[in-house]
Amino acid sequence: MKSPNDQLAYWLGRSALSRKELARRVQSKAAEWGQPNIAPNATRVRRWLEGETPRAPIPDVLAGVFSDHFGWRITTYDLGLGEGSSTEAALTYDPSFAATVEVVADLGRADVDRRTFLAAAPFAAVAGVGPSRDWLLNTLDQEPEPGPRVRLEDVSAVKNMFRTFQSMDVLQGGGSGRLVLAEYMNHHVYPLLRRSHDDTVRRALCEAAAEQTYLLGWMAYDNGEHSLAQRYLIQSLRLAEESQNAPLGAHVLAGMADQATLLGNPAEGRRLAQAGRQGLSRADSPACLADLWCLEARALALLDDRVAAARAVVQSERAYARADQVAEPDWAEFIDPAYLHGEHANTMRDLGDSQAAEEHANRSIEHARKQNRARRGAMSHAALAVSHLQRRDLDAAYSAGMRTLRLSGQVKSSRAIEAVQDLQRRMQPFGSNRLVADFNEHARELVAA
Structure with missing residues (x-):
């Protein structure tokens, strides 16, 4: 036997709506959402109260009806109808x-x-x-609206x-x-x-x-x-x-591209970055364009397309040379040398160009230090450490790695921790060297904390 839905009954009672009125509002909301075939009646509402689970998307429609009525968000979870x-x-x-x-x-x-x-x-x-x-x-189908933006x-x-x-x-x-x-x-x-x-x-x-x-x-x-x-x-x-706002949409696609590449799908990361660049064809945001080229370079490096990756880095630098941070929106404030050089360092690291990776990492570190940006500093120090490892310079890698640990401990960022763990993996070929052992011990303390 089904148990009565006390949560739905609570919200219906609090709303002071009749079952008939609730049914009418569900039908109206469903039509608004493009579902004209949803047309419950008072009897159906009674069955929901008795514990019958309505078919999708009615739980979401009910949540929308109650949200409209009360003026704040009521969810299917609140109504006793699951996660919707x-x-x-x-x-x-x-x-x-x-x-x-x-x-x-x-x-x-x-x-x-x-x-x-x-x-x-x-x-x-x-x-x-x-x-x-x-x-x-x-x-691309949108036409720009005339007049200044209203604030x-x-x-x-x-x-x-x-x-x-x-x-x-x-x-x-x-x-x-x-x-x-x-x-x-x-x-x-x-x-x-x-x-x-x-x-x-x-x-x-x-x-x-x-x-x-x-x-x-x-x-x-x-x-x-x-x-x-x-x-x-x-x-x-x-x-x-x-x-x-086309630049803002392109900026969101940059974030999606970054995530796709990080999670092991650089082909999708490249495609998302390219979509963002296409969206900027009728708008101008040099900082956003620099970011999109930068992230495409990251993806291309992982796809082992050395020529295209190097070209994308150059395009990123050219785009950023046109940027005026005063004119850029607030969300573009941290698309700057600390960020871009840090990402270019990772691109060059993945291409195996340790010298270029070191140069970009050092430039990123310098800017991050001036801005007290511990997360960016940690990630760029990690890239610097890898560039040293690629040249078999364990002493220099250890020094940069310890700075990575110190800075990572100042922020709450899984990406900073992942950079530390990546360093641990890359140090494994050096075996039981005392520097490796010491770094691993401090890394374990950081991850545990």
Whole structure:
């Protein structure tokens, strides 16, 4: 015998809606979402209350109805109807803006309230194919709007918070403060997307929300939570399209490219970076273009295309030479010499060009030190250590490796830890040398901490 759904009964009672009215609103919301065949009645609502599980996508529609009624996000989980489709829906690039708002709001709630469930969700290796294609086609079809961009007070507040959280990520690592950002998005930003506003306000708000959603994805990526990061990035890309900001969308694709390459799919990483560059064909963001060329170089190096990788590095440097950081958006602030030279060092490392890797790593380290950027400093010191190992200079590699450990301990970043572990693997050919043993001992202490 089915157990009554007390959670659904609670929210229905709190709403003071009749069963008939709830059925009517479900039908209206379903039609809004492109599901005109969903037409429940009061009897069906009674069966749901008695414990019958409605077929998909009705749980998500119910969550949307109650969210509209109360003015804050109510999820299928809150209604006693399971996780709904929010986790898988977050991998989908939905043409409906209303549906996108529901998906990203559900994702934010799940990130805070049900992290264990989300952590078990898989990373989909080629989930970026459809979203990147749809973003590119829709971006190239858009005509630029006349007149200056309107900056409303609430949108300005969101953008100011973006700068705060971006600095936190850069200086302390993605694992520091991400849940605070998720809570902020859930309570202050995603609810704004549900309100009515004209097209100009909506574009500005979607731009701000896309920036913040990207940052959530990037911080999750830096903290090793790849399935969650992927879902945030895809939804950020959709919001960026709604904002009609092509450089921002290209920036999101750069993040997706970086993740794909890191997770062992450089061909997909290269394709995503190329899609981003194509999207910039009618817009100009030299910093973003430099990043996309940089990430394409990373992918090409892993694909063992030496000539194309070296050419991509040159293109990246040429693009950045045109950049004016004052004119670039806030999200491009840290696409700078510390970052770019650090990534070029990794490209040259993978190509086996230890001299070029050392040069780029040292330039990155110098800039990172001036900015107190421990995470970037740690990763660039790791690249420097590898360049020394490639020349069989264990003493120099050990010195750079110890600096990697010291800096990695200052941030909460799985990428910094992975750079340490990569160094451990690369030191294995040196056997039981005392320097290797000492480095491994300190590395174990760091990972345990």
